[in-house]
Amino acid sequence: MTLDSTHFTSLFENATEGIVLSNGKGNIVLINPAAQKMFGYPANEVIGQPVEILIPSRFSAHKQLRNGFYEHPQNRVMGKGRELYGRRKDGLDVPVEVSLSSYTRDGELFVIAFIVDITHRREIEKNILLQQRELEKMASDMRKLNTQLEAKVEERTLILKEALQKLEESQQELSEALDKEKQLNEIKSRFVSMASHEFRTPLSTILSSATLVSKYVTADENEKRERHLRKIKDSVGHLNGLLEDFLSLGKLEEGKVSVSISTFGVKEFIDDVIEEMKVIQKKGQQIDCSYAGEENFTSDKRLLKNILINLFSNALKFSPEETTVWIDVKNVDHQLEVKIKDQGVGIPEEDQHHLFTTFFRGKNAINIQGTGLGLPIVKRYVDLLRGDVSLESKLGAGTLVQIILPELNKDEV
Numbered sequence: 001m002t003l004d005s006t007h008f009t010s011l012f013e014n015a016t017e018g019i020v021l022s023n024g025k026g027n028i029v030l031i032n033p034a035a036q037k038m039f040g041y042p043a044n045e046v047i048g049q050p051v052e053i054l055i056p057s058r059f060s061a062h063k064q065l066r067n068g069f070y071e072h073p074q075n076r077v078m079g080k081g082r083e084l085y086g087r088r089k090d091g092l093d094v095p096v097e098v099s100l101s102s103y104t105r106d107g108e109l110f111v112i113a114f115i116v117d118i119t120h121r122r123e124i125e126k127n128i129l130l131q132q133r134e135l136e137k138m139a140s141d142m143r144k145l146n147t148q149l150e151a152k153v154e155e156r157t158l159i160l161k162e163a164l165q166k167l168e169e170s171q172q173e174l175s176e177a178l179d180k181e182k183q184l185n186e187i188k189s190r191f192v193s194m195a196s197h198e199f200r201t202p203l204s205t206i207l208s209s210a211t212l213v214s215k216y217v218t219a220d221e222n223e224k225r226e227r228h229l230r231k232i233k234d235s236v237g238h239l240n241g242l243l244e245d246f247l248s249l250g251k252l253e254e255g256k257v258s259v260s261i262s263t264f265g266v267k268e269f270i271d272d273v274i275e276e277m278k279v280i281q282k283k284g285q286q287i288d289c290s291y292a293g294e295e296n297f298t299s300d301k302r303l304l305k306n307i308l309i310n311l312f313s314n315a316l317k318f319s320p321e322e323t324t325v326w327i328d329v330k331n332v333d334h335q336l337e338v339k340i341k342d343q344g345v346g347i348p349e350e351d352q353h354h355l356f357t358t359f360f361r362g363k364n365a366i367n368i369q370g371t372g373l374g375l376p377i378v379k380r381y382v383d384l385l386r387g388d389v390s391l392e393s394k395l396g397a398g399t400l401v402q403i404i405l406p407e408l409n410k411d412e413v
Contacts, residue, residue, distance in 0.1 A: 018115035022051050024108050026066050038117050040089035051113075056087045070109055073102040086115065095122050138174065142167070161211065259384055261408050263298045266331050267291050273305060274327070277312045284322035287312070293331030298407050303381045310378050311340045311401050318344035318399070334407035341400040347393040378403075 012019060018035030022028050028046050036043055039054050046053055055062050077099050085093040099114045145167060274287050281287075315325045323343040330337045375391075382389045387405035 018113075018117070020051065020054070020113045020115065022111050022113070024070060024110070026050050026052075026063070026070075028053075029110070035115060038088075038094065038115065039086060045089075054086050056085050056093050059085075069100065069111070073109060073111065075099075075101040095119055142170075259300045259408075260302065261298060262301055263296050264301050265295055266293075266297045266329065266336065267295065269301065269305075270308075270327070270329055273308045273312065276309070277316065280313065280316055282316065282319075282321045285316060285319065286324045287327065288324050289327045289329070291329045291331075293329075295331075297331050297336050298409060299336070299385055299405055300408075303385060304405070307378050307381050307403065308338070308340075310375070311403075314375070315340055315342035315344065315399070315401075318342065320344075336405045336407070337402070338405075339400060339402045341398060343398045346395040346397050346399060347391075348395050 012030070012032050015032055015034055018038045019030075019032040020028060020035050021030040028049055028051055031041070031043050031046055039046075041054075050063075051066070052062055077097070084096050084098055086096045088094055095118050097116045097118055100111060101114075102109060102111045104110070145163065148163075270289060270291065274289060277287060312325065312327075319325065319342045325343075326339075326341045328339040328341075379389055382403055382405070385405050386408065387403055389401065389403045391399065391401050393399035
């Protein structure tokens with residue numbers, strides 16, 4: 001069965017994309033209603049005119065480009081990697097996407113241009129970019145506030161209480177403002193949901209402890225006062241950790257994380273990271289480290305530290321008391337291999353292929369504090385270091401994470 005000319009005419013007349021047909025001389029032969037509406041010209045005003053009538057005059061090289069296309073015609077998307085514009089009859093420029101195809105009839109070349117007006121898409125992209133910048137500023141402001149709170153918490157508990165109340169008010173205002181936005185992208189929506197959930201517990205702890213501290217004023221109540229101050233410090237530290245995750249993700253998304261290469265002693269470096277982890281170890285938890293290979297390694301020490309801290313934090317957080325986390329490190333043949341194994345709750349098999357997805361959390365981790373950003377950030381850092389990360393886990397039997405990094409030099413970055 002073949003389509004007759006009536007069908008082709010109907011397709012041409014009713015297409016939602018603009019369609020412009022030009023001959024071998026670059027003159028317009030046909031223009032469909034969608035293109036007439038897009039450029040504000042009736043057909044009789046453009047047919048027979050050069051196609052440049054629909055192109056802003058600043059693109060003076062278009063005629064040469066057109067002639068080059070006619071010499072070697074091929075179906076392709078026009079202007080890949082560049083912004084294209086059309087010129088309306090009223091002189092306004094319209095951002096467009098253009099696809100070209102061609103055919104030959106009676107020895108003459110004809111070129112078909114399919115044109116899409118992307119003005120609305122550009123407006124959406126600009127709106128999303130503006131929202132992302134606002135979000136980064138909000139996160140930065142909250143981080144600065146929490147740093148100030150941590151420094152003053154012991155001596156100015158009343159000021160801390162007022163500041164935290166303002167922070168809660170800011171969160172409420174933020175949620176109300178975000179609810180009014182209709183073009184929020186997926187990352188921003190998930191951020192609001194995660195932040196409102198994860199911030200609530202530490203904020204409530206800080207607020208209640210700050211209130212109680214002011215009531216313990218006698219010497220024999222020092223122990224109670226110290227206990228609540230520790231709770232405040234722990235909660236502020238948790239808030240800072242959450243904010244660090246959000247800021248790290250934002251910097252990675254914007255491509256603002258750079259790689260700085262240096263040579264360092266691996267064994268001493270691993271020992272320092274393990275020492276930092278002691279503050280979050282639960283009762284009876286141990287970290288067992290084994291090391292083999294060369295003494296030094298060349299890579300980005302800062303990014304590697306962030307990777308290990310994220311992996312250790314997960315291993316300790318998802319493991320019960322009186323358990324061991326093992327780290328096995330091999331530095332051989334200009335390659336660093338690190339394995340971290342825990343005795344934690346494990347990860348359901350159906351969840352494992354989502355673990356490096358931003359904000360995803362396994363269904364058995366819902367009641368454990370976290371943002372769902374740790375492993376995605378680890379993956380992005382490992383990619384920056386040109387390495388690989390893999391994971392093996394069994395529900396109720398713990399998790400093994402392995403990273404393999406090549407040795408780098410400054411010429412590679």
